[in-house]
Structures are given as C-alpha cells and as structure tokens.
Amino acid sequence: MTLLAALLAGTASIAQAETFYFSAIPDEDQTALVERFTKVAEYLEAELGVDVEFVPVKNYGASVTAFRNDQIQLAWFGGLTGVQARVLTPGAKAIAQGKEDPLFVSYFIAHTDTGLEKSDDFPTGIEGMSFTFGSKSSTSGRLMPEFYIREEAGKAPEELFSRVGFSGDHSQTLRLVASGAWQLGALNYAVYDKAVAEGAPEVETAKVIWQTPPYPDYNWTIRGDVDARFGEGFSDRVQAALIGMDDPELLASFPREAFIPAASADFQPIEDTAKALGLLE
Template sequence: MMHIRVIGICLAAVFLAAAHVFPTPAKAADETFVFTAIPDQDESRLRTRFEKVATYLSAELGVPVEYVPVKSYAAAVTAFRNDQVQLAWFGGLSGVQARGLVDGSQALAQGAEDLEFVTYFIAHHSTGLNETDAFPKDMAGKTFTFGSKGSTSGRLMPEFHIRNQFGKSPDEVFSRVGFSGDHSKTIALVQSGAFEVGALSFAVWESELKAGKIDPDKVSVIWRTPTYPDYQWSIRGDVNSRFGPEFMDKVRTALLEMDDPVLLESFPRSSFIPATNDHYAPIVKVGKDIGLLD
C-alpha cells in the first residue's frame, strides 16, 4: 500500500508543478519591469550588486523592477527576445543581435568607456613578440585563444582584425585556436603558456594588472586594436504600451542620471552617456563581414 501512496503523492507533486507553470496572467497594473546584465569583469555576487541597481530603477520609474542573472550573452539575448527581460546591459555584438530580433528595440545608453573600447592582443614571452604599432603578423603559426564565443572584445573584433590582416580564417592562420570563455581565463591561459597568444578586453587587462594578478615577465600586450563601440543598455520597443507613455525616455533618463559610484561600480563604468542604434553600425558591419551575423 505504501507504493500506491508514494506514487499518488508523486503524481500530485507533478500536477502541482504543472499548475505552477501555467498560472493565471498577472494584472497589467503591477507588471514587473525585468532587466539583466553581465559585467565584462568580476561576475561575483551579481545578484547582490544588481539588486541595488533594481532598487534605484524602481524608485526612479515608479514600477517594481527585478534583476535576473543569466550565464552568457546568448542567454541574455534569448531572455530579451522572449520578453523575460525588457532591458539588458549587452555587449556590442549581443546588443546588435538582440535588437535585430526584437522590432523597435533601442540602444539607450552606453558607458563613457564604451565609446572607445579596445581589444588587446597579448603574448607569452617565450614567443619573443613585442608590442608594435603595426599589426604583428609574426603571430601566424602560434597557438591562439579568443575569450567567450559571443564576446565583442574577446571574439568579434580580434577575429575581424585577424581576417582583415591575413585574409584567412583564424583556423588557417594559427596552429590552434581555442575559446577560453572568459577574459580572465584568457590571461591565465596565455600567462601559463598553454596558449601563446590571446585577445581580450583592455578593461579586464588593466584591472587585473592593477590587482597584481599579471606577471609582466611572462605575458604582455603586443598590439592594441583601433577603438570601437561596445557595451550598451538596450530596451524592448513595446515598453511604452505596457508600462505607460514615455516609459522608454524615463528609463533612459534614469540610466543617464545614475551617478552613485556604488551602482556604477557593478558594471564597472564611470558614467552612462546617450547611445543610439546607429552608433553600433560598425559592429553590424564587422559581424556580417566575418559571418557571425546573417
């Protein structure tokens, strides 16, 4: 008889779960405005940090605001597209991908640092490569690691320059190509000599250098890319109809007026400045050139 009871309760639990999954739709009046963000460095304690941002936005906008943590740029894009978040702090490439998938969505603001973002190429000292102004073609034939597959500074821009300079794909240029998944991992892998050359966000390099995590006898910068636009806040096009007229403008103002260093530190940016979709035309072009965007 024990069996029957256990089975019965298991079934009940499954139905209870099913009932939870399809709840009655919430009333529009108390609809929650949800955002997500992945900082380009230091992903520890995301929820604690971004819940402060949520509190700030909620006070400025007069609606409940919630933060949802996601794992990757692709996951952020998916959540934005599926309307599970309405606002997101995207990288350059993921922002372009997301806005391409949601009609009417807008880039609202970018970090002051994002206007002129740079990718650093770094090399292990055993390669004998030193910093040059011209693109260091000597890196051909070495092993090379990108960062995350969906990263602008760790993938898109370095791949663009490699293809542009060599006229070949990274696979053909290097003896081995990897994806470390993260800027910090790229440093660790090149520093250990596991990969000879790598490319990453200048911001992560500078901050890890300051934190003493980099041994300058083992790894150093060999080339800096020209500047390009990177991270930005993007918002879905349908927010005005759901959260009230001029909601989008209110969000933009709230972001631009964010001046509490504690909040800005989470991104980390010194301030936010206005951005538009057109700012990111160079990223669209590069993405199409190297076949990451259709």
Template sequence: MLRHLPLALAVLLVTLVTPPLAAAQPLVFTAIPDEDETRLQERFQAVADYLAEALDVEVRFIPVTSYAASVTAFRNNQVQLAWFGGFTGVQARQLVPGSRAIAQGVEDPEYRSYVIANRATGLEPHDGDSAPEALRGLTFSFGSQSSTSGRLMPEYFLRQDLGASPDELFERVGFSGNHSRTIAVVQSGAYQAGVVSYKAWENEVASGSVDDERVRVIWETPPYPDYQWTVRGDVDERFGEGFTDRLQQALLDMNDPELLASFPRSGFVPAENDDYREILEVAQSLGLLDE
C-alpha cells in the same frame, strides 16, 4: 459595503486600493556574462536597486550562462532590458523589432581590445596600427564566440591586417567563454596569446588577478563601438507611456562612483541603434549574422 456608496466614490476607492498593472510587473534585466560570475551578480544587483528606486517599480536582475543566452532571454521577453556587447545588441534588436539601444558608457563609442601574450613567447609590445606578424603560428584564445571585444572585432582586424582566418593564422584556436577566463588561460600558458576587452583587463589588473611577470599586453586594436543598454520596444505598453524615456534618463543619471566603477565606466550617454551599424556590417562580412 460598496453598494451603499455613490457609484463615483466606489470607483475611486477601488482605484486607490487596487495597484496599477505596471506596479505588479517587475522590470527584469540581464547582462552578458563577460567576466567572473560572482562579480557580475554583485554589480548588477546594485544596479537593480538603483533602478527600482529611480523608477518606482520592482526591478530584478537575472544572470545568464552565456552571451547567446542573454539574446535568447531578450527575444523571449524573459527580460525587457539588457546590458549587451555591440554584437549581442545587434543580434537582439534584429530578433525583437522595435527594440532600442538607449544608453552607452562614455567610453563605449571608442572601445578597444587588447591582444595579450604569455611572457614565455618573448613577444614585445607592438605599437603599429596593424596586428603584429609575430602572432602567426601561436596558440590563440578568443573569449565568447559572440563577444564583440573578445572575438568579432579582433577577428576582423586580424583578417584585415594579416590576410588570413584565425584557423589559418594560429596553430590552435580556442574560445574561453569570457574575458576573465581568456586572461587565465594565457597567463597559465594553456594558450600562448589571446584577446580581451581593455576594460576587463583593467578590472582584472585592479583586482590583483593578473601576474604581469607571466602575461602582458602586446597590441591594442583600433577603436570601435561596443557595450550598450538595449530595451524592448513594448515596455511602454507594459509599464506605461513614457517609461522608456524615464528608464533612459535613470541610466544617464547614474552617477554613484561605486556603481560606475563596477562597469567600469565614467558615466553613461545616449545611444541609438545606428551607432552600431559598423558592428552589424562586420558581423555580416564574417558570416556571423544573417544579411
């Protein structure tokens, strides 16, 4: 049929009926599995729906089983966008040149960790700037080995304040895998103390998962930068010029109270790679990242 039409009209028709390459490719994202997996799936599917509408592209969320797996998926281009912690974001951006931190929660530049203890230890809340000496000799659980708030920064503060490595400080050291599990193992008494993201603690308290007669917060760390959205540097080639800017703006415009509560964040603000230089330097000082 097209051979009977003028060439220009034929080209126009082909253009109209053939979807652009970008539309045929979904934007795929993931997130570090820092809390209960079912809750993560629910919250990030809602984010996928929001982004799909805002960007007019198909958006898919894929869960991962570990912090390391989120970095691997980003490196291998299985995902183009990720909600990373501070440390996993640094790892990912080093592995994928040109990738960028583009947004963070309003609370993320001043993030904190809570050291928690089973009530049977008798430990009381400690208001000092330094980690409490009373932690020495206890059994202690971190979260994931790659967690900023559940391992990296708390370990740094413990070493700095108490002058010893975790293996020297504690009778036994464990890694639960995520914040929800850390709360569970300390609450049960499997570990006497542990460290969690303050936001994860607030989430678990709000959901009714914390028994305050069995576990309590005993110390709050100094602040540090943490979570952020990081995007691969080649997304504009995949989805069209200016896509990164549109994606960043969609994240900054996310204002639905239910979506924000699921993070939980009060909103999102711009971020850039240099915001996480402190995390890079701490990770290098602990030997957790190549120089």
C-alpha cells in the same frame, strides 16, 4: 464604483505591480556579475518606482534569447549581442552606452614565454602559435579581434594559428593565457586594465602586445513594448536613470566613467562587420 471601473482599477494595479527584469552578458565571473548588477537593480528600482530584478544568464547567446523571449526587458549588451537582440526583437532600441564605448578597443595579450613585445603595429611572429578568443558572440573578445586578424594578416584565425579556442569570457581568457594554456588571446581592454589596477597576478605573465583601433561596443538596449506595459514615457525614464547614474561604486563596477545617450544607428559598423564575417544573417 461600477463593475467596469473596478475591473479597470484591478488591471491597473496588476500592471503597476509587474516586475521589470534586466540582464547582462556574462563577460566576467558569475559571482562578480550578480554582486554588481544586484546593486544596479536596487538603484533602478528607486529611480523608476517599479520592482526591478536582475536575471543572470549562462552565456552571451542566452542573454539574447532571454531578451527576444521577453524574459528580460532591458539588457547590458556588447555591440554584437545588442545588434543580434535588436534584429530579433522588432521595436527594441539602444538607449545608453558607457562614455568609453564609442571608442572601445580590444587588447591582444601574450604569455611572456612567447617573447613577444608590445607594438603599435599588428604583431609579427604570431603565426603558428595558439590563440583563444572569449565568447563566440563577444564584440571585444571575438568579432573585432577576428576582423583585424583577417585584415592585418590576410588569413582566417584557423589558418594563422596552430590552435584556436573560445574561453567563454574575458576573465577566463586572461587566466588561460597567464597560465600558458594558450600562448595568445584577445580580450576587453577594461577587464585587463581593471586586473592591473587590482594587482592581479595574471598580468605578470600575460602581457599586452597590441591594441585594436577603436570601435563602438557595449550598450543598454530596451524592448519596444515597455511603455505599453509600464506606462507612457517609461523607456525615456529608464534612459534618464541610466544616464543619471553617478554613484562612483556603481559606475566602477562596469567599469565606466559615466553613461551617455545611445541610438541603434551608432552600432551600424558592428552590424556590418558581423555580416561580413558571417556571424549575422
């Protein structure tokens, strides 16, 4: 073998040995996230034939920063964080979403002491109460709930409510409203439904009073340079692996019935809404 051939062979070995990193927005407790996504990493590693590692992040903004800085090459984003990541990372694209994600909804919940009941119409009698969103960058916990508050009530949240906060994640929103620390809150419907299915005590004192109209939300977004680093067609292979995920335990951890193809254009409504609310330049 010539010196050049040896060098090229060595380079190829290094490229093949490179680890593929991914992360996810921390929309639930960190312990639950690590448990569920470590299993996803094992699945992807078997399907892709490369080392795959899950990288936990502290908050929504950190997931976008890690993606932009190439600390991760794939991420399970919400609608807004996905848009933010793709805007900041030329070539990045959405490749998959949950079967439920094109028609996602948020729940507005209220502590039982408020006396509010579930309604098909935007709730009345909420003015002057306290309200908590989830993360500031959450699509289902902040962006779309704020959009509908402004559209239905004709006021900004700070004008409508006596106090407005940000819990950080959906699970925390449920706990805070259930405890009475906040009278009202908005969260991802799937997190609430999962709490109901598991018999969580929080659902006894935090009740759903309204659900938003549907909008596109969560998505898998991948960097545009992965084919150059992991081999031609790697992005397509990642997409196929995600769409081919059929293990009920893995899917239940999201929770999703299945994953389907997605394109960045599917989330244009989220980008437009974020720009309208001044959350995206």
